[in-house]
Amino acid sequence: MLDIKIVRERADFVKERLATRGAGDERAIDEILALDEVRRARLGEAERLKAQRNAASKEIGALMAQKKAAEAEARKAEVRSIGDRIAVLDREAAEVEGKREQLMLQIPNLPDASVAVGKSAEDNPVIRTWGRAAAVEFTPKSHVELCESLRLVDFARGAKLSGSGFLLYTGWGARLERALIQFMLDLHTREHGFTEVSPPFLVSEHCMVGVGQFPKFRDQAYAAREGLDDSSLGKLFLVPTAEAPVANIHREEILPESQLPIRYVAYSPCFRAEAGAAGVGTRGMIRVHQFDKVELIKIVKPEDGYAELEAMVGNAERILQMLGLHYRVIGLCTGDMGFASAKTYDIELWAPGQGSWLEVSSCSNCEDFQARRMNLRYKDAEGHNRFPHILNGSGTALARLFVTLLETHQQADGSVLIPEPLRPYLGTDRLVPPTP
C-alpha cells in the first residue's frame, strides 16, 4: 500500500509514476483524495466534540460526588445530544475511511526511478547474458520426449489424478526434483547467508493481502474449505508462492534494528489456479497448476534495499551457473512489473528443446509497499518506527528448471548428463533410458 501522506502531498508525482504502468490506476487518485478530505473533516469535528464530552462527563462525576443530582441530570441531558452527533460523525468517517482503504489496496506500487518505462515484455531491457547455447550436433528433443523416454514424468497419469496442469514425477524424475530442491536450499543456507524456514502451505487472507495478492488477484488462488462447511471457505488459501507465508512471518511486529537484515529461504509447492489464463492445458511442464519453488525473502533497512536486490539476483544466478545453464537477466519495464514491486529482475533460461527462453526467477524489491500492508516495522537507531523494504526472489522455480536442465544436458544417445554439483544429491552422473 502506498503512503497516504505521499498521495496527499505529492499527488502529481504519484499519478505520473502510476501512469507509467499503463493500467490507468492513476485515475483512482483523485477519488481517494476526495474521500481522504471528507474523512479528516468528519474526524476533526468528532474529536472536538469528544473533547467536550470528556470534560462534561468529568464534571458530571464531580457533581454526583457532591450529591448535586439535579444539576448532574441537567448536564447529562445536554451531553446526550453531543453523543448523538458524535455517533453520526464517527459512522461517516469510518465509512469514508473504509472506501478509501479499499481503493488504496487496489493501487499498485510506484515503479522505482531506475526502472525502464515501457508497455510490455517487449520493452524489457536485457541486463546481461551468461553462457551460450550449446553447439548443435543433433536436433535437441523437447523435455516432453525426454521425460517420456527416461520415464521421469508420467503426464497421462498426472492428469488422471488431478486433471491437466498437474504432474506425476516418477523414479529418477521424482528424485531429480528432490535433488534440485535440496541442492538449492543447501547453497542458499550454507553460502548465501539465508535461514531456512518451512512454512504452512495454507495461509489466511491476511497473508494474501499483506503481500499484495489480494484483493486484486483473488480469482487466481485456490481457496480451501473445511469438510462440507461452506462458511469456512475463504479462510485458508493454497500458497501461490512461499512469499505469502514467509514475508508475513513478522507481520504486525516492531523489530529491533539489530535483527536486520533478515534473510529467509523456503521450499514450497506453489498452487496457481490461473483462472482464465491461456496456456494451461498445453502439453508439458511449462505452465502448470502446481510446481515446486525455492523462494528467497529479505527484510532489510530501506537504505540497503537495492543493494540487497542485486545480491539476491546474484544468489539465484549462482544456482544456474553451477548447473551449467545458459541464461539472461532482464529488467522488467514499468508496464510489465508485478503489482507489489518497485523494481524487478527476471532470469530466463534458454531451453534448447523449446527454442525459447523460460522464466525461472523473478526478484523484486517491493520497498515498503508490503510492509505497510502487513504493518511490519522496525525501530531505528533514533527510536523511530520505520517500514523496512521487503524483497522476494525465486531461487529458483522448479518445473522450468527441470525442463531446461534436461534439454540443455541431453546427449545424442538420448541420455542426460548431470552437472557435477548435483551428482551427490541425485546419486548418479547420468540419466539413461531404461532398458525395455
Next chain:
RNA sequence: GGAGAGGUGGCUGAGUGGUUUAAGGCGCACGCCUGGAAAGCGUGAGUGGGCUAAUACCCCACCGGGGGUUCGAAUCCCCCCCUCUCCGCCA
C-alpha cells in the same frame, strides 16, 4: 468435536461504572550520588490518528477484535478470534 481456564503496556501483575492521567514490581534510558560500580534517589519512556514546518505543544482513540448499554466502560451485555489444560478423533 466436547469440557474448562485465560487474553491488561517490553515483562510481571492489580483493577467489577467516575481523582485510572491504567497502581505496584521487574527490566530499560538518562541524570544525581561514586575513584569506578552496586545500592539508593530523581526523571523519562507505548501505538495509531488529527493539527502542524516539526519526530515541539495540544486534541482524539487504543486494556485480543467488533458491536451494544451509559453523560461516562479495562470494568456491564452480545458476537467473534486466539492461547492453554483435559477428553475424543487422528498422521
